[in-house]
Amino acid sequence: MTVLVTDAGFAPDDWTAPIVALAEVAANDAAPSAIRLAPGDDPTALADRLAQITLIAVQFPSFADGRGFTHARKLRAMGYTGRLRAEGHVIADQYAMARRSGFDEVAISDDLAARQPAVQWQARANWQAHDYQSRLRASAKTSARASASA
Numbered sequence: 001m002t003v004l005v006t007d008a009g010f011a012p013d014d015w016t017a018p019i020v021a022l023a024e025v026a027a028n029d030a031a032p033s034a035i036r037l038a039p040g041d042d043p044t045a046l047a048d049r050l051a052q053i054t055l056i057a058v059q060f061p062s063f064a065d066g067r068g069f070t071h072a073r074k075l076r077a078m079g080y081t082g083r084l085r086a087e088g089h090v091i092a093d094q095y096a097m098a099r100r101s102g103f104d105e106v107a108i109s110d111d112l113a114a115r116q117p118a119v120q121w122q123a124r125a126n127w128q129a130h131d132y133q134s135r136l137r138a139s140a141k142t143s144a145r146a147s148a149s150a
Contacts, residue, residue, distance in 0.1 A: 002087075003113040005095065005106040007125040010118040013107060019057050022046070036087075039067040043074045050080045057107070060088035069101040076102035092120040099125075 002013040020032040022041045034055040037043060046053065056075060058068040068086055075084060086098045087107040098106055106121075 002107045003110060004085075005108060005118075005121045006104070007099070007122075009122055010113060015055060017054075019055065037068075037071055039065055039071075041071070043071045044078070046075070046080075047078055050075075050078060050082070053080070053082055055083040055085060056080065057085045057087045058103075060086055060090050063089045063091045063094065065089075069097060072098070072102035092116045092124060095121050095124040 004011045004013050015034065017034055018032065019034040019036045021036045021038070022045060023038075025032060025035060031049065031052060033053060034057065035046065035053055036057045036059060038059050039061060046056070058071045060068045068088075068090075072084055072086070083105070084103050085105050085107055086103045090098060090106045090108065091112070095106060108116075
C-alpha cells in the first residue's frame with residue numbers, strides 16, 4: 001500500500017487512474033491524465049501537454065538522488081499547476097525540500113510510514129517559514145529598518 005504525506009499528515013492514496021511512464025507515453029503517443037517521470041527523464045518533453053495532465057508522479061529511487069527536486073522545480077517553472085507527487089525513497093527530513101521545490105504530496109510505503117510516523121513529517125510541514133530565502137529577506141528588512149531609524 002501507499003501512504004500520502006501532505007502538510008496535514010498521512011492519508012491513504014486516493015489516485016485510482018493508471019499512472020503511465022513517460023517512455024510509454026512517447027512510444028505510444030498516448031495522452032494519459034497521469035504520468036510518471038523517472039530520474040533520467042526530461043520534464044520538458046511534457047511542455048506541450050501540461051494542461052491535460054492531472055497528476056505527475058516523480059520517482060525517487062534513492063533518498064540520495066535529488067534529481068526529482070529539479071524535475072519538480074522545472075515543471076512548476078514551465079507552468080504546471082496540477083498535482084505533483086514525489087514517490088519512492090523520500091524521507092521525512094526531505095519533506096520541506098520537496099514542498100519548496102513544488103511537490104504537493106509525497107507517496108511513501110507503509111514500511112516507511114511505520115518507521116517515520118506522521119509526527120516526524122508534520123514537524124517539517126511548516127516548510128514556508130524555514131527556507132533560506134525567507135530568512136534572508138527577513139534579515140534584510142530588519143537591517144533596512146534599523147538603518148532607516150538610525
